[in-house]
Amino acid sequence: MTLSYMQMVAANWAVVLMYVAAAVFAIAGVQFEKDSLERVGFRIASAGLALHSVLIALRWREVGHGPYMAPSEVLSSDAWMIVAGLLVCRRLYPRLKAVGVLALPAAFLLLALAQFYDPGIRSLPTTFRSVWLIVHIALYKISLATLVIGCTLAIFYLMKKRSDAGWRQRLPSLEVLDSYSYRFAGFGFIFWTIGMLAGSIWAYQSWGRFWGWDPTETWSLITCLTIAAYLHLRRFFGLRGTLGAWCFIGCFVISVLTLFVMATLSGSIHAQYFK
Template identity: 40%
Template sequence: MSSLNWLKYEVILHWIAVALYIAASVIFTYSLFFKNGKVIRHAFLLTIIGLVPHSAALLVRWIEQGHGPYMTRYEVLSSDAWVLLVMFLLFSVKWKKVQHLGVIILPVAFLMIAVGVMRNAAMQNLPPSLRSVWLIMHVTFAKLAGGAIIISFAAAQIFLLKIKRKSNNWLAKFPPAEIIDEYSYKFAGFGFVFWTINIAAGSIWAQESWGRYWAWDPIETWSLITWLMYGIYAHLRLFWNWKGKKSAIALTVCFLLSLFTIFILPFVAKTLHSQYFTP
């Protein structure tokens, strides 16, 4: 089958996944509004069913182009959403209270895929410098960091809403504010760990590729700034007792920085990453 036909099926599979994720989002919202804990199972089921065409689309592309989803905006956004959803499902199994965050996570995920699918889906070959095992590590952990950071951001936003509108019935159905605050911290911690591994793997890759582990490339520098901000956030929380509102605001700033570094900078700055992360 020609690449063009594969592309057609891939896009269809992506839209099926988007439709299922939209349905799951609706059920997540319904379960919160009507305090119907039972229907949340259906939301999870739909998310899992949505992951089937989503995974198939990514897998087909992977096989067809011979490398992972890290070259074009289309595949990057779709795979980032996939990682986010898988992380969310796994964490929801371990920590039941995280389940309610689906009300934010699912819409974010389907929007990411939809934005990606509307971009140019043409496949691209891997340049020689990207043919490295360290690239796979680098990209994998960047995606994991992105997923964890989005979950922590979602928790921080729910926390801020909860303390602002204490009498709101809808928000009352979420776990207590302090618990949500701790989850946002926990996922920020995961994000911080993954971000560090992402930087380390990128650094080793750069050393193997160009003989320089750090070149002050704009993405590298922004990545370091984001890392430092997460470090500052962690210190403020632990030693200056920045819990609750202050912590959630600091985390929101860190999230915006990460968002800029991962999703916006490669498109606006002249950086080593721009040539690989094409529109």
């Protein structure tokens, strides 16, 4: 099956609208304490993810490489991973289903932004033909999804601690929010670290060096060390509660800067993704 350019654009916007609808139902379900609305929202998100998967697969077949060679591909696959991570989280941890309130808007904003970039076909350079590159990119995307969920739980912790009235009563207890935010931070750290190591192996295969102090490489290391410091303080020095939540949110902000800002700097080899 092949789609014309206009059909592909229309289909992608249809996915954006499905994610928007899913977010609206999820937020309404939490706000008005209606589980039925939340379930509808996640069903729409699942349908949107299925269509999104088909579009990514068609694009992959058309261009001959994964979704990592153009801004539209990068942002689209990031959105896909966030929604996929959210649905897996809801399946494994039903009491954390409220994370869709923030995770779904993040996904549809990324996918909507992707539609404003040139989706032109780019050939894959010889240095990019490595399984280590695929592992490197995939792990970073998984890390992003887990960090989004963990950051959402940290934000919920701060909101619930400030006031436990209204819809916040339906959130898990402060102890549960704090604990799972920490766990997802740990997951994100593991995927981020292994992804960074995989990128180093790919760099050695491509350019004969493991590390070049590229801006994105440097900030990726800073992000890794920052999250490691948070986890260390949490595990051995009892960093919890409000201060712990704010520290993790700070780590998340640094990770977003690394992935979406530092990669656009002209001195970075990663900048070609966003040209």
